[in-house]
Amino acid sequence: MSGSVSQSVLHAGQRAPDFELPVAPDHKVGTSQFRGRPAVLAFYPADWSPVCGDQMALYQAVMPEFERYNAGVAGISVDNVWSHRAFAEDRGITFPLLADFEPKGDVARRFGVYNEQTGVCERALFVLDGDGVVAWSQVSPPGVNPGADGILNALEGMASERRPVL
Template identity: 40%
Template sequence: MTGLELGGEAPDFTLRDQFGQDVTLSSHRGSKAVLLLFYPNAFSGVCTGELAGIRERLDEFMTFDSEVFALSCDPVYSVRAFADAEGLNFPLLSDFWPHGEVSRAYGIFDEGKGTPRRSSYVIDPEGRVAWAVHNANPDGRDLDEHLAQLRALV
């Protein structure tokens, strides 16, 4: 499902968050591990539940040594409305234009649906892919496993 290799360099990107601010993955290189959560659609049931789970445990996921980014192909205005409606106080990034470019770079863009697959990556502080998991779109993520993989690096 993905062409990325564990231990390989994670594709860098700069995307806009729900506030229209640029977020660059490589800006964390040398300092923080990053959890990337690709999700298919804002406001969908499984995605809302997963991101609410992150919100409720945000202090466990985001520390001085780690960061969390959730990415979808929804436009910035949609991710802002989603963040506001659900109280999501961590970066939601828009891979809207060029549509799905980052999702494609990670090998998880679903061409038929125009959305990323439900995939997660832990990027180590040196910018390498340390862990990846891919769930079927109807299947929610195991946040305990995600947290364990992120903590293993920090």
Template identity: 35%
Template structure:
């Protein structure tokens, strides 16, 4: 276990903690409203504009149609400000919601057990939440470790089964 890395608090089978955060237009978005019509893939990442985060989030962007076809709303969450998220989304052509966990700093990441105290950022945490609010998949990796997104797709496919 690396410094600043926490054990996962939110695990599969548990109820996902609801939250409300600002999107890149500073509009309030809640998990409850997102999961009303779709399952939600909640993707925590450390920082916009960092190479590894950009690679992961752009892969999601490029494969977004597959998630939408499965009735999954992808949502990115970082401790960045809404202002930086807006610029980054425009530069990268990101069309799914990016939410700011800026203030109180990392409060939602802390609730989900993915906040990195040492770095002041979220570790790479991924949670698939069904329309009933139950976590169906969860993983956490360190900020320096890239996630295998095929695991997410298998979890999404398992929702149908």
């Protein structure tokens, strides 16, 4: 990881902190909306940066694969709801982009992925199980799009654990 991260990153087996963040001025989304099904949380540094735009557009493109596992998806950055709205409209993103804006980076800090030096989230992925426990996490360098393979492998692994052995 680059810079100074506020605490250690949450890893598999740790309970994710409960949170609720604005997706619009009058609407919030949080962990309670994902209970009972897997959740993909994609922390990213900033709307409008080329790598972030490509990453979020990729997740929109592979949304049918996420839905195959009944997984909810949310992007999280320290940008405000208005930036998120314009960014989502520009990129055709339909999953929620959550504003970890005020207090800035509070949720990212609780996941251990807020960079104090740069004032933005690290590029980090978390897959939570239906109980809100981290099943998989990854932190990537800011300039690297982590793709979707790790997420899909984690979701497949969780689905395999639930399948009965014949």
